[in-house]
Amino acid sequence: MQHSDASGEQIHSTTVVGVRHDGEVALGSDGQATMDETVVKHSAEKVRTLHEGQILAGFAGATADAFTLFERFEEKLGQYGGNLQRSAVELAKDWRTDRYLHRLEALLAVASDEHLLLISGNGDVIEPDDEIIAIGSGSAYAKAATRALLRHGHGDLSARQIVEDALDIAADICIYTNHYTSILEIDAS
Secondary structure, rough: OOOEOOOOOOOEOOOEEEEEEEEEEEEEEEEEEEEEOOOEOOOOOEEEOOOOOOOOEEEEEEEEHHHHHHHHHHHHHHHOOOHHHHHHHHHHHHHOOOOOHHHEEEEEEEEEEOOOEEEEEOOOOOOOOEEEEEEEHHHHHHHHHHHHHHHHOOOOOOOOOOOOOHHHHHHHHHHOOOOOOEEEEOOOO
């Protein structure tokens, strides 16, 4: 995912990947923050828990915008009793129609024990078919790696291990992804 800030400078994002596997949900990201062709931070935290640890959320895009969206999403979760799908739809509606929010440039990947969702400023709330969610510059690499690990991991890998390995593979390929990772988990059983 690539955005321009107010000065027109290109901001490249990150890799966030999540998976639901064997009763576990894990969501992780790399830590690289890049502006134009310069790495400005190696250990940015792009995933967090929300709603008393019941929801995992990660972002790709502009950091300040993502923090604003995390706050709004946390409000929606409180308003709708932690219902992830309803909260995501309401955030997407606001994001698309609110003049202030509409300018925010980020994507959110969110997960509960039952759902993985991608939320965008275009009003999209997408639940992937394959229990894998990935956003950011390295998302295609991480998603492909996750699929391969699920197919050929012989069932002995945890959700956390799959996310960790997928991020490591993406970091080997995507120049906007590094090997510093943050991974969060919740029990989905």
